[in-house]
Amino acid sequence: MIDSNETEETAQKTPSFAIDSKSCWETYAGEAERAAMRELADRYVAFLTACKTERETVNFVREALLRAGFVESPAGEFAGDAVFRVMKGKTVFVARKGKKPLRDGFRLVGAHCDTPRLDLKQHPLYEDCGVAQLKTHYYGGIRKHQWLARPLALHGVVAKKDGTLITVTIGEEPGDPVFMIPDLLPHLAYQQVEKKLSDAFEAEKLNILIGHSPSAAALADATDKKDKKNGKDPIKTKVLELLNARYGIEEADLYSAELQAVPAGEAKLVGLDRALVGGYGQDDRVCVFTALNALLAAPQPEHTQIVLFWDKEEIGSEGSTGAKSHFFEYCLEDLIDAWDTGAHKSRVFAAGKAMSADVHAAMDPDYQDLHEKLNSAILGFGPVFCKFTGHRGKVGANDAHPEYVAWLRNLLDGAGIPWQMAELGRVDLGGGGTVAKFLAVYGMDIIDFGPAVLSMHSPFEITSVADVYTVMLAYKAFLAS
Ligand code: MN
Ligand code: MN
Numbered sequence: 496m497i498d499s500n501e502t503e504e505t506a507q508k509t510p511s512f513a514i515d516s517k518s519c520w521e522t523y524a525g526e527a528e529r530a531a532m533r534e535l536a537d538r539y540v541a542f543l544t545a546c547k548t549e550r551e552t553v554n555f556v557r558e559a560l561l562r563a564g565f566v567e568s569p570a571g572e573f574a575g576d577a578v579f580r581v582m583k584g585k586t587v588f589v590a591r592k593g594k595k596p597l598r599d600g601f602r603l604v605g606a607h608c609d610t611p612r613l614d615l616k617q618h619p620l621y622e623d624c625g626v627a628q629l630k631t632h633y634y635g636g637i638r639k640h641q642w643l644a645r646p647l648a649l650h651g652v653v654a655k656k657d658g659t660l661i662t663v664t665i666g667e668e669p670g671d672p673v674f675m676i677p678d679l680l681p682h683l684a685y686q687q688v689e690k691k692l693s694d695a696f697e698a699e700k701l702n703i704l705i706g707h708s709p710s711a712a713a714l715a716d717a718t719d720k721k722d723k724k725n726g727k728d729p730i731k732t733k734v735l736e737l738l739n740a741r742y743g744i745e746e747a748d749l750y751s752a753e754l755q756a757v758p759a760g761e762a763k764l765v766g767l768d769r770a771l772v773g774g775y776g777q778d779d780r781v782c783v784f785t786a787l788n789a790l791l792a793a794p795q796p797e798h799t800q801i802v803l804f805w806d807k808e809e810i811g812s813e814g815s816t817g818a819k820s821h822f823f824e825y826c827l828e829d830l831i832d833a834w835d836t837g838a839h840k841s842r843v844f845a846a847g848k849a850m851s852a853d854v855h856a857a858m859d860p861d862y863q864d865l866h867e868k869l870n871s872a873i874l875g876f877g878p879v880f881c882k883f884t885g886h887r888g889k890v891g892a893n894d895a896h897p898e899y900v901a902w903l904r905n906l907l908d909g910a911g912i913p914w915q916m917a918e919l920g921r922v923d924l925g926g927g928g929t930v931a932k933f934l935a936v937y938g939m940d941i942i943d944f945g946p947a948v949l950s951m952h953s954p955f956e957i958t959s960v961a962d963v964y965t966v967m968l969a970y971k972a973f974l975a976s
Contacts (some may be wrong), residue, residue, distance in 0.1 A: 506945070513852040517913045518875050519564030519961035520770075534787065536764065536772060539963055542784050543762035543774040548650045548755055549585045549806045549816075552608035552780060554585055556787055556804060563791050565589065567669035570825065573833040582827055585609075585806035588826040593799040600846030602974050603801040604789070605930055605941070606782035606853065607819070611635030611952050613642060613649075613701060613756040619749060620705070622731040627706035629674075632794070635809030638897065639696035641953050643678035647703060648759035651746050653752040661742050663752075666759040674703045686940045717869040746758055758954035760883040770960050771874075777956040779808065781963060782852035782945045789970035798848075799834070800974045808853075810928055814872040818930035824937075841893060847939035848899070850973055851931035852950035855879035856919055857947035857957075867921045875959045877913035878966045881943040884919060886926025892930035895942035903942065904974075913965060918945075944969070 523532060546552040557579070561567065566575040567890025573580075576592040585608075593601070601871070613631040618844065620629055648666025659951050666673040679687055709729030717729065738744055744752075772781075783804050790802050807817030814820065824840075831838050858871040872879040880901060881894055885892030907914050934941050946966045949957040 497632060500718075507915050516873075516876055518961070519877050519965045520697065520875055522877075522913050523961065523964065528964075531686060532960055535964050535967060539781070539784050540599040540762045540764065540772060540774065541779060541958075543776065546608075546780060547610075547648070547757045547776055548612075549609045551650065551785055553581060553585055553587050554638045554695075555803065556608075556783065557581060559787060559791065562587060565591075568829075571829060573829050577829075578830075578833075582820075582822050583806075583816050586820075586822060587804050588823065589788070589800075589802040590627065590826075591718045591796060591800045591832055592791075592834055593796045595798055595840070596838065597799055597831055597843050598838040600848060601799040601801050601843070601932070602796070603803065603849035603941075604786045604807065604852050604876065604970050604974065604976060605803040605849065605934065606786050606945075607805045607818075607930060608783050608907065609635070609806045609809050610638045610757075610778065610780070611809055613637075613703070613861075614754070615649075615749070615756070616869075617752075619751050619754075620731055620734060622706075622728045623898070625692070625707065625730070625893065626704055627728075627730040627734045629703040629705050629756075630699075631701045631703060633701065634755070636952050638953065639698065639701060640678075640692070642701060642756075643676050643696075645954060646673035647675055648673060649754055650757055651752060651754035653742065653748050653754070655744065655748055655751075661744060663742060663754060664797065665741075674705055674756065676701055676703055679888075691928050698789060702827055706730050706737075708733055710736055712736075741915040772958045772960060772963065773955050775836060775954050777958050778854045778951050779852070779945070780946055781854060781958055781966070784965040785946075785963060786852050786970050787884070787972055788967050792967075793971055793974045796975055796976070799830075805930060811928075812933055814931055818933040823934075839939070844937035844939055845945040847937070848902075848973075848976075849934055849939050849941040850970070851893075851929050851934065851941055851947050852970065853931075853943055854945045854951065854958075855881055855917055855928040855943070855947040855950055857949040858875045859949060865920055865924055867918070870916070870918045872917040874917055874947050874949060874957075876915045877949075878944055878963060878969045879947055881915045881918060882913060882916070884928050884931070884943060887923055891926075891928055891932070893929075893935045893941060893943075895931075896940065900942040902940075903944075906972060906976055909970060910968070912969050912972060914944075914969065915947075917929070 546555050549785040563579045568578050574796050579589040581587050614634045616630040653661045710733035713729035713732040765773040781886040805818045855872045855875045883892040883894040912963040931941050946962040
């Protein structure tokens, strides 16, 4: 036997070469840090409650930027040292001039502001069996059963032929009605429960209840004209009357509308200790919120700072507002003209360093077997580096270069900011992708980096209050580097 003094001495003399992960709660245990964490979480909860679509998120960002003195610039020019440009109301490019010229590179944080949801079809409204319903087409990776039997709100825009754009939000204010999709009663679900989950819930059954009572005018008309024209579908007619009274729209206007059904209600702190945030759309609005706060809190930077919030990530980054579009490239061209005339675009891109700010799957305590423990992310242990995404042999992945990973390790460790390294689940069990690979094609260094989320893509996702704070500090340190 050895005595305890000897053991202590031996321990002191032996350096540890093993990884020493630290929880953010342990790292930021001081009173001031905890107060800052709490303040950020409260603002984050309010942001999640207010922003449930990409347009609402971009509007929120736009207003925050204008308050901070950023100048909104149209395509073709940038005026000033702190600028931004909005694309179709759904994507935003932000830049702040650094002390170094653009050709010496930039620091870019890119996140996405679209989230999985139920979009209304262009011809949505019908009545049957005593109720009026709305047909939907889901957007992004939803698990269909999670959207049944829960209050839903309608958010979006209706574009009228005269050019006016009407903003629609129903189901969020106290006193507002909500909507829902009925689920099958267990008494009649004997056949359904025997089916495979993918067969049990059909997309064409995701139809939203929107009305029940008949239009008085339609009923009166029906008696007179025997079910002609307005007399048909009195419940649907009533819904159209109400939509017209509230928004001045008619059925054909729904052809040129983007209406999204999202979970109704507020985001909330979760747990007796209020240490978790629960709410819809945290993938990826947690990265939008933390990146925006990091940008606004950063001092005059060494390198030009660029922050991009994209649309359409959840359906493959397509379209004019997704990360595959040329929007970013065109913005950078204008930025070179304004801030570093004559610099080669290729040189600017190649000197850039970027973070694909996106969330990572947190280890689920009830499904630990789907994760590979050594390479999993734990809630509360800080932002997660995901060196590669993709599936089945890294197919479709951006795989970040080790030299860049080392550079980032040095940056965060130097700033005392906890972080973790993980990959998405066990090999061959699933997979995913982000915007990283669409930026990597320009030659800039990029890696996925964001907080862990539990219950991802569900109507009520979970993040850690400590992680939200730490992610913001990490983006801030990166933007200031
Ligand atoms: Mn995401
Ligand atoms: Mn996602």
